Amino acid sequence: MSHSHPRSWQGHGFDFTGAVFDGADFSSTEFIGGTVDFTGAQFTGSAVDFNVVFNGGTVDFSRAYSAAPNGLPSSGSSLPPGLILPPTW
Numbered sequence: 001m002s003h004s005h006p007r008s009w010q011g012h013g014f015d016f017t018g019a020v021f022d023g024a025d026f027s028s029t030e031f032i033g034g035t036v037d038f039t040g041a042q043f044t045g046s047a048v049d050f051n052v053v054f055n056g057g058t059v060d061f062s063r064a065y066s067a068a069p070n071g072l073p074s075s076g077s078s079l080p081p082g083l084i085l086p087p088t089w
Contacts, residue, residue: 021043039060065086
């Protein structure tokens with residue numbers, strides 16, 4: 001079934017607390033408004049890509065573990081407002 005118009009996730013909240021990602025492509029995602037919670041998430045695959053736009057809202061990776069997914073700035077660099085990374089990334 002096809003939809004007559006696109007759907008937007010912008011401004012909505014998503015809770016991925018404790019989720020395990022062994023691959024995901026968020027490279028075309030824009031995190032604008034809302035809250036996306038990756039607290040305690042585990043990123044196990046090398047094919048997880050977050051080369052995306054962070055503009056407002058909150059995207060929380062605190063207490064996520066394993067290596068940082070591709071496309072995220074390091075926690076030591078200047079982070080966009082609302083982006084929360086573990087200190088080890």
